[in-house]
Amino acid sequence: MKPQSPAPEAREISPGLMVRGVQPPLDLRAFRLIAFDMDSTLINIECIDEIAGAAGRKAEVAAITEAAMRGEISDFKDSLRRRLALLAGVPEQALEQVWRERLRPNPGAAELVQACQRAGLKVLLVSGGFTFFAERVRRQLGLDFARSNQLEIQHGQLTGRVVPQSWGDIVDGAMKRQTVLDTCSLIGCEPAQAIAVGDGANDLTMMDAVGLSVAYHAKPAVRAQAMVSIESGGLDRLLDVLR
Known part of the structure; x- marks a missing residue:
C-alpha cells in the first residue's frame, strides 16, 4: 500500500484532493488506528x-516554527528548545487564554474522528506541542490516546523548559514514529493497518x-x-478516499 521510491505521480481525484500510489475508495475498516499531529493538523493554530x-x-518564535516545519531545521528538539527558551516568564494564564480564545479543531476533525471510531479504529494524537492543549483536545474530541510535551511551570510562570516523562523528554519525529508503532503493538495491529495525518517535516517519519x-x-x-x-477543505475530505 505504501508508495515506492521515487514516489508515483500525484493525481487530483477532486478539487484540492490528491492521491498517489493508491486507488480510492479504500476500505476504512481495513485500518485499526489513525494517528494525528495536533498543531495545524487536528487544530487550527x-x-x-x-x-x-x-x-x-510571536514573530521570532513563529519564524523558527516555520523553518522547522519546512524541514530547514533538521533537529526538531533543538528548534523546540530554542523556542521554549523565549517563553521563559510567560504567565500560566496565557495558556488558558490561547485555549479559550484561539484554539479550535480544524474543519472536519470531529466528523473524521467519529467516522473512524464508528469503523472500529482507535485514534491517537501525537504532538510536538504541549499536554496542556493535547489533553483538552483529547477530551473534547473523545480520542483514545495522546502523547505530547509537558511544559514546566514554576510559581505560575513558564520556565522555558519541558518536564521529562516516562517515555523521554521531547516528542520529535522519531518519537512520533515510535509512538505510532507502540500503539499498533498495544492494540494488536500491523503498522500497515495504521493511518498517519500530519502537515510538517517532523511528521514524515511516522507517515x-x-x-x-x-x-x-x-x-x-x-x-x-x-x-x-x-x-x-476539511479533514473529513479523507472520507472521500476511505469509505
Missing part, C-alpha cells in the same frame, strides 16, 4: 506561536511507517511524499 504572543515574541500517509494543508515536502494530500 501552532500553540507555541500563540503562547509567544503573550511575551511579545513513512504506516499503511496510509495523509498530508493536511501541508508543507511542500510533506505533500510530495504523502499518499493522500488534502489541499483544500
Whole structure:
C-alpha cells in the first residue's frame, strides 16, 4: 500500500484532493488506528506561536516554527528548545487564554474522528506541542490516546523548559514514529493497518511507517511524499478516499 521510491505521480481525484500510489475508495475498516499531529493538523493554530504572543515574541518564535516545519531545521528538539527558551516568564494564564480564545479543531476533525471510531479504529494524537492543549483536545474530541510535551511551570510562570516523562523528554519525529508503532503493538495491529495525518517535516517519519500517509494543508515536502494530500477543505475530505 505504501508508495515506492521515487514516489508515483500525484493525481487530483477532486478539487484540492490528491492521491498517489493508491486507488480510492479504500476500505476504512481495513485500518485499526489513525494517528494525528495536533498543531495545524487536528487544530487550527501552532500553540507555541500563540503562547509567544503573550511575551511579545510571536514573530521570532513563529519564524523558527516555520523553518522547522519546512524541514530547514533538521533537529526538531533543538528548534523546540530554542523556542521554549523565549517563553521563559510567560504567565500560566496565557495558556488558558490561547485555549479559550484561539484554539479550535480544524474543519472536519470531529466528523473524521467519529467516522473512524464508528469503523472500529482507535485514534491517537501525537504532538510536538504541549499536554496542556493535547489533553483538552483529547477530551473534547473523545480520542483514545495522546502523547505530547509537558511544559514546566514554576510559581505560575513558564520556565522555558519541558518536564521529562516516562517515555523521554521531547516528542520529535522519531518519537512520533515510535509512538505510532507502540500503539499498533498495544492494540494488536500491523503498522500497515495504521493511518498517519500530519502537515510538517517532523511528521514524515511516522507517515513513512504506516499503511496510509495523509498530508493536511501541508508543507511542500510533506505533500510530495504523502499518499493522500488534502489541499483544500476539511479533514473529513479523507472520507472521500476511505469509505
